[in-house]
Ligand code: HEM
C-alpha cells in the first residue's frame with residue numbers, strides 16, 4: 001500500500017538525516033579538539049570595572065522598566081507571580097470542582113495482578129508508542145470503541161494517555177483478543193501482526209513477577225485514596241494468585257503451557273482489563289447531587 | 292576607582308565540553324531509536340528496546356545536551372554582563388559534578404526500566420530530589436553573582452535566566468510529587484485527568500522554560516556579540532519577555548485536545564497558545580533584526596550562520612505550534628509523526644544550532660586562539676542544515692498522510708483501513724487476518 005511506502009520512506013530518510021546531522025557534529029568535535037590543542041585555556045580571564053555605587057534615587061530615571069532591572073530579587077518574585085497565575089487558575093479548579101471529572105460507578109480499582117501488569121507496561125515504556133485516549137471522532141470510535149471519559153482514569157497513577165501512536169490506541173484493547181493472542185503477540189509481535197514494528201518482549205516469559213511488593217503497592221494506592229478495603233493489602237497476593245491461575249487455565253485451553261509466575265501473565269491481566277469497566281452494564285455517569 | 296578581578300572560564304569550558312559529549316551520546320541514542328523504527332530487530336535486549344531508549348534519548352538531549360549548554364552559556368555571559376566572577380567556584384563545581392552525576396544515573400536507570408512513566412519527567416524520585424538540590428545550588432550561585440555585581444542594570448538575557456530558574460523549580464517540584472514504594476519505584480500522587488493536566492503543564496513548560504526561555508537569554512547575549520551590533524529593540528525585549536512568560540504557562544492543555552480533559556481547560560490552552568505567536572515572533576524578530584546591516588558578515592561567519600538558521604527554526608516552530616493548537620488541526624496532527632517533525636525543528640534546529648554557534652564562538656575565545664578550520668565549520672553548517680531538512684520534511688508528509696488514512700472511510704461508511712497496520716506496514720495478509728479476526 002502507498003502509505004507503507006510513505007512512512008517507511010520517511011523513517012529511512014530520518015535515519016539518513018540523523019546520520020548526516022551527527023556527521024556534522026563529529027566534524028565539530030574534531031575542529032574543537034584541534035582548536036583546543038593550538039591554544040591554551042585562559043582559565044582566569046583578567047577584567048576590571050568600577051564597583052557598584054550606592055543606588056542614587058536621583059539616578060532612577062530613564063525608561064520605567066529600568067526600575068525592575070535594578071532589583072533582581074523583585075524580578076524573581078514578580079516572575080514567579082506572573083507564571084504562577086496561569087498554573088493556579090488552570091490546575092486548582094480541576095482538583096476542586098467535582099463536575100470536572102464526573103465519577104462512573106462501574107469503574108473499579110485494578111486487581112493486584114493487573115496493577116503489577118500496569119507497572120510493567122509503564123516500565124517497558126509502552127506509552128512511547130501506544131496511546132490510551134480514544135478521541136470523540138467517528139474514525140476513532142469505529143476503530144477502537146467508545147471514546148474516553150474523564151471518570152475512567154481516576155485510579156490511574158500515573159495516567160498513560162501517551163502522545164504518539166506508532167502502534168494503535170490501547171484504551172479499548174481489553175477483551176478484544178483472547179489471552180493466547182497476547183501471549184503470542186508479546187513473544188513475537190509479527191506472529192500476530194505481520195509487518196509490526198513492535199519489539200518482542202521475550203524477557204517477560206523468563207522473568208518472574210516480584211510479588212513481595214504487592215502489599216506495599218496496594219497500601220500506597222490506599223494512601224492516595226484508591227478504595228481498597230482496609231484488610232485487602234494483607235490478602236492481595238491470594239487474590240493475585242487466583243487470577244494467575246485463571247489466565248493460565250485460559251491459555252491452556254489454547255494449547256499453551258504457561259507458568260503462573262511469569263511476568264507475561266500480569267501483563268495479559270492488565271491488557272484484558274484496560275478500558276473495560278465502562279462496558280459494564282450500568283454505565284451511569286453519576287453526577288454529584290449538588291454541583 | 293577601578294577593581295581588578297578574573298572571570299572563571301574553567302567552569303564554562305567544563306560545561307561546554309560535556310554539552311558536546313552528551314549531545315553526541317543523546318543523538319546516537321536517538322539514531323538508534325530511529326533505526327529501530329525501520330528495522331525492528333535492532334531492539335537488541337530488554338534494556339535496549341525502543342520503549343526504554345526513547346525516554347533515554349529525550350532526557351539525554353533535553354537535560355544533558357541542552358541543559359549543560361544553558362549552564363555553559365549562562366556562566367559565561369553572567370560574569371561578563373555583571374562584571375563579576377561567579378559567586379562561588381565551589382558551588383560551580385558542585386553544580387557541575389552534581390548535574391553530571393544526575394545524567395549518569397539517568398543513563399543507568401532508564402534502560403533498566405526505572406521510570407515514573409511521565410514524559411520528560413521519567414526519572415525516579417531519588418534523582419528528582421537530586422535535581423532539586425542541584426538546581427538550588429545553581430540558583431544560589433546565579434543570584435549570588437547578581438547580588439555582588441558591578442553593573443547596576445540587569446541585561447535582558449539575565450531576566451530570562453531568572454525566569455527560567457524560578458519556573459523550572461516550580462514545575463519540577465509540583466509535577467514530581469510522588470509516593471515511593473521503594474528506592475526505584477514510585478507512583479504519581481495525581482491520578483488520571485489531573486495527572487495529565489499537571490504533567491502537560493510541566494511538559495509543555497519544559498519546552499517553554501528549558502528549551503526556549505534560557506535559549507532566548509543565550510540568543511540575547513551571543514547573537515549581538517557575534518554580530519557586533521546592539522540588540523534591535525529594547526522595548527520589544529521588555530514586552531516580549533513579560534508576555535512570553537505569562538502566556539506560556541497556560542498552554543499545556545494543547546497537548547490534550549479532544550482528550551478527556553474538561554472542555555474549558557482545553558479551550559484555555561488553545562487560546563493562550565494562539566496568543567503565544569506574538570511574543571515568540573517578537574523574540575525571533577528582535578534576534579534577526581539585530582543582524583540588519585551585518586548580513587554580509589553572515590555569509591562569512593559560520594557562527595552567525597548557525598544563529599540565523601537557529602532563530603529561523605525557532606520562528607518556524609513557534610508559527611507551527613499555535614497552528615497545531617487549533618483544535619481542527621490538532622485533530623489531524625496529534626499522535627502522528629507531524630508532532631515529531633515539529634519537535635525536531637525546535638530541538639535540532641533551534642537548540643542544536645544555537646549550541647553549535649555558541650561552541651564555535653566560545654572555544655577560540657577561551658583558548659586565546661583562532662578556530663582551527665572555518666571551512667570545516669562551514670561544512671558542519673551545511674551537513675546540519677541538510678540533516679534538519681531530511682529529518683523533518685518527510686515526517687511532515689508522513690504524519691499528514693498517516694492521519695488521513697486513519698480517518699478515511701469507504702463509501703459505505705466503514706473504515707477504509709480497519710487494521711492499524713494497514714497504514715504502517717500495510718501488507719495484504721495483515722489486512723485479511725484483521726478482517727477475519729473481527
Ligand atoms: C540526530 C539527531 C536525532 C535523531 C536521529 C532523533 C530521533 C528521534 C526519534 C526516532 C524519536 C522517537 C519518535 C517517535 O516516537 O516516533 C525522537 C523523539 C524525540 N526527540 Fe529526537 N532525535 C534527534 C535529536 C534530538 C534533539 C537534538 C532533541 C532536542 C533538543 C530531540 C528531542 C526529542 C524529543 C523531545 C522527542 C519526543 C517527541 C514526542 O514525544 O513527541 N531529538 N527523536
Ligand code: HEM
Pocket residue numbers: 163410498502503542545546547564565567568571605608609610611612613615616621624625626630633634636637638641642
Ligand atoms: C509558540 C510556541 C509553541 C507552541 C504554541 C507549540 C505548540 C505545540 C503543540 C500544539 C504541540 C502538539 C501536542 C500534541 O498534539 O501532541 C507541540 C508539541 C511539542 N512541541 Fe511545540 N509549540 C511551540 C514551540 C515549540 C518549540 C520552540 C519547541 C522546541 C524547542 C517545541 C517542542 C515541542 C515538543 C518537544 C513537543 C512534543 C511533546 C510530546 O508530545 O511529547 N515546541 N507543541
